[in-house]
Amino acid sequence: MHKVLVPKYSGAHRFACLALYRALLRQCRPSAADTPWPSETRPLIRQNFRKYKKLQSPSQIANALKAGYEALNLLSLSRTNQHDAHRVTTLIAEARSQKDKYAAMQREIRPVAPAAKSLTPKEAKKAQSIRFQEETSRRHPNATSVLNRPRPLGDKKRNVPVLVNARGLPFLRYKKPQPRNVSSVIRTKLSRRWNWIERRDRLKLELLFAKDEEEWDRITETKEPSTWSEHPANAIADVNAKIGRFDMRTKELTDSMWKIVLAEKALAEEEASQKQPKQ
Known part of the structure; x- marks a missing residue:
């Protein structure tokens, strides 16, 4: 049974496509000649390569590459040939006209957008949680250290924090949900400590091999400037x-x-006792 070759996983195919892509983009560089089309052809080239990059049919791939090489030849000749330059300008105008016609047609057949549906309580809570995580992804620039507490609150009710143990790391929780930047700091510190533990385990294994090497040196009466297990x-x-x-x-x-x-x-x-009315 023949092995199926997917073109996008073929190194030769990827090299040919990327070489053609770079060659086309190099032709779009500004030149001393009065040619207004280089800046307009670059977006078209990128758009078409994104459009056809997932082709798998050999015939379609061959046609696309053939069209690409013809475009490369035309762009190369258009810098010195006025007729080819005019042809490039005409093709760009036709592509722009087709794009405008397609956009106008889509606007005409586009259905009227339905009225926004009210969210269920569960969906509203989820959306609120997503917004909160986005807002707290970075620490506020005016935020002070959590150790600079307690602070005077005036007439506001004081919220006593809870000391939470996050897999061995402490943090003060004043309210829920937990800010995203706090979660990020906790994950970073725990990951750093775990990396040290894994490194220590690997070194202990290397130490066993080093001791075997030292035993072999003792048997063979080999002298080394330093012991294997030292490092x-x-x-x-x-x-x-x-x-x-x-x-x-x-x-x-x-x-x-x-x-x-x-x-x-x-x-x-103390503040609660001061706010209670005297009898």
Whole structure:
């Protein structure tokens, strides 16, 4: 059974198409000659290559490539031949006219847009969540550190935060939903720590091989300037130090956030007692 060859996965086919594409675009560069069409042909070339890039029929591919090479020849001759330049200008005008006619026809047959349908409560909640995630994708430029709390709120009711454990990382949740930038920071820190752990596991495996090499050197009485296990062991110690510093900073951050929770709670109780009417 013959193997089916998909043209877009063929290196020779892709090379031929890309070479033709680059050659056509090079012909669209501005020149010293008074030819207004180079800037207008470039969008047409890109549009047609996007249109026909998924062709799989051999006959259609052959016709498309033939048309491309004819266009390349015509563009090359049009820089020195006035007749060919006029032909290029005519073809561009015809393409623009056909595009305008097609757009006008589509506007005429386009059905009247139905009135906007009211969203269900579930759809409205989903749309609101998407908007919130887009709005909170980046940290606000005027935002202050979460550790600069508690802050005076005036007449507003104080909202006591909750200390949340996100797979070992602490953060203060004042309200839901969670801002997108907070989620991004948590994922980045957790990914960094996990990469260190995976690196340590790989180094431990290399350390076992290094010890085997040292045993072989001992048997063969081979002298090396340094031991095989020296560099993996140093790398493991370095990774362990990074993980240790990360965990220590996480612990310090947890302690600071817990103190903020206690302070916010005390202030909330104090402010609530002050607002109660005296009997």
